[in-house]
Amino acid sequence: MENNPVFSLDIGTRTIIGLVGEYREDEVFEILAYAKKEHKKRNMYDGQIHDIEGVAVTVKEIVKELEDQLGEELKNVSIAAAGRSLKTKRIKLEKEINSNIEISRRQVEALELEAVQKSELELNESEKEKSLKYYNIGYTINKYFLEEDSMKSLIGHKGESMGVELLATFLPQLVIESLYSVISKAGLEIASITLEPIAAIEVAIKRDLRLLNLALVDIGAGTSDIALTKDGEIIAYGMTQTAGDEITERLSKQYLLDFKSSEKLKIGLNGAKEHEFTDIVGVSYKLSTSQIVDSIIDIIEEISKEISQEILDYNGKSPDAVFLIGGTSNMPVLREKIAENLGLSKERVSVRDPSSIENIEGFKGVEGPDMITPIGIAIDAIDNKYKNFLKIFFKDEEVQIFNTDNIRVSDVLILTGYNPRNLIPKASDDFIYFINGKKRRIIGELSLNPEILINGKSANLKTLLSDGDKIDIREYKPIEVKAPNLYSLIDNDQTIVYDNKSYCLVKEIKLNGQRVKSDRNLKENDQIEIEVLKTIGEFLDFYSIESSLSNLLVNGIEVDTEYNLQKDDKLSIIDVKAYKNKNQQGENIENLTKKEILKKELELDGERKIQLLVNDEEINISHKKDKFKFVDIFDHIDFDRSKLRGKLILKLNGEDAEFLRELSDGDIIQIYWE
Secondary structure (H helix, E strand, O other): OOOOOEEEEEEOOOOEEEEEEEEEOOOEEEEEEEEEEEEOOHHHHHHEEOOHHHHHHHHHHHHHHHHHHHHHOEEEEEEEOOOHEEEEEEEEEEEOOOOOOOHHHHHHHHHHHHHHHHHHHHHHHHOHOOOOOOOEEEEEEEEEEEEEOOEEOOOOOOOOOEEEEEEEEEHHHHHHHHHHHHHHHOOOEEEEEEEHHHHHHHHHHHHHHHOOOEEEEEEEEOOEEEEEEEOOOOEEEEEOOOHHHHHHHHHHHHOOOOOOHHHHHHHHOOOEEEEEEOOOOOOOOEHHHHHHHOOOOOHHHHEEEEEEEHHHHHHHHOOOOOEEEEOOOOOOHHHHHHHHOOOOOHHHEOOOHHHHHOOOEEEOOOOOOOHHHHHHHHHHHHOOOOOOOEEEEEEOEEEEEEOOOOOEHHHHHHHHOEEEEHHHHOOOEEEEEEEEOOEEEEOOOOOOOOOEEOOEEEEEEOOOOOOEEEEEEEOOOOOOOOOEEHHHHOOOEEEEEEEEEEOOOOEEEEOOOOOOOOOOOOOOOOOEEEEEEOOOOOOOHHOOOOOOOOOOEEEOEEOOOEEOOOOOOOEEOOOOOHHHHHHHOOOOOOOHHHHHHHHHHHHHHEEEEEEEOOOOEEOOOOEOOOEEHHHHHHHOOOOOOOOOOEEEEEEEEEEEEOOOOOOOOOOEEEEOOO
């Protein structure tokens, strides 16, 4: 540990306390000098500096007195921002999500970030009349939600909505700025800055005890400030507007005393058993402490109830123990009433003063629970080797952030107002088109995950930061959907089989009202009209097939020309006369069914073979077609066209091919998605 003297200042609403101490080689903290002065006028209200010049004058007087005691000049000072300046806000945020995709850790972190930013926005909106702007210094998760159901974790789940409820803590920028101004005008430089609750806990509660759920209550003159610890960290801050001044005012009304006399009487209740005083009309009193306390028990009970309720509101339950500091914490009966309201034994509520601090010397005359904070500020400045405010660079801009010993990337993004939605991969716009008036879409593709970089190395939202770190976020644009080609969107499998050959039922294609005869790339919102052959009659007319003297069979069943064709129907036209001509043996067919005639007719057809090179693989195909067309290949190869995977490329001997192009032996075919 360092053994150089450290100068600390506790700038309070009514008094300023200055203290100089150092760690000796035996690791004992020794107080070398001490000074305490009241403000000459109301320079501060509820812990906030209003008259910077007035406070600076008192600080100069403290410095002069300490320098006289030490015989050396003081230049650097450690200070603390008042805990009462902090605001804690509970917030719940829900958002819709894609129910088909598992929730990722990045999505959950972005949700938390957005919730904190929302609470910061609401807090600043509510405080704008006070000209205070707050920034976040930490948050605690209470619970997650998946479609309104409470969850411990969201990662890996699916649902239509997710949410989070958290408790965020904020510090007004004005508090820090006014403290810096006072110190500067007093001719000093800030060596370190912390928060009063952190400084007080540094000495009032041992570090290994902070794993417990504890409450530290600083009962001052204007407010009672509360800090709650759990798992080694401060999880929440609270404040009540009732404190020592309410007791002073109650004594003033009860015994007709001016404020100064009432304040003196209140302080005396902490030690003396009997009290003699005279009211403003000359009546003299000689009362015991218990008599006076009994006469003002109502205000003591009110203060204890408000403190207890504030603890319960933020902690959700009674803590394991409560530690009281501050000038009013020694008020008789107050400790017992707080224990009673929280359902704790009175031993679980204790008052801390310098005598309770281990390894400290030189505190004679430095007495009372109001000395805890200035000692804590000094020890915090020595023990903590990190800076209380870190200088971080985000996208090459300097950011100053209060260091709570676990500052992460997310804290900087909250402070700078970075949009957390930019951390989630973005999808390109869907490609919309219409077929016969019905809306169709090709789903947009996701971009690459945005990358968080710390000093050029990969990081994430939870990465801890150090002073001087440089944060950058590399965002990626979504991959645009390629415009599909017309033919790839048409169901080219919409065919029937006639005479062992496949026939397409598409009669005509129009694009935006214009007839098209060749393939082309589509544009957004193109209107495609496809006219198909519906009946056998339309089919026969379109392909000029004579059938007037024949019988029609579809899938072996006799039909007429009004039959509505379906995909993959097998149409047969049975001409008995033609069959007899083919039957060289003159077989008697009078007693055969039409299905049997069809079978025999097909057996008389000759079989053909064709050899092709398809996607670099040689295949031999046997068929009974007069012409083997490009589209027929799909009946003989394994190529899935049921789902669109891009633009369908068809190549015949190195050139673009059409579905109905006739193939020859030795043709080279290429079929693939682009």
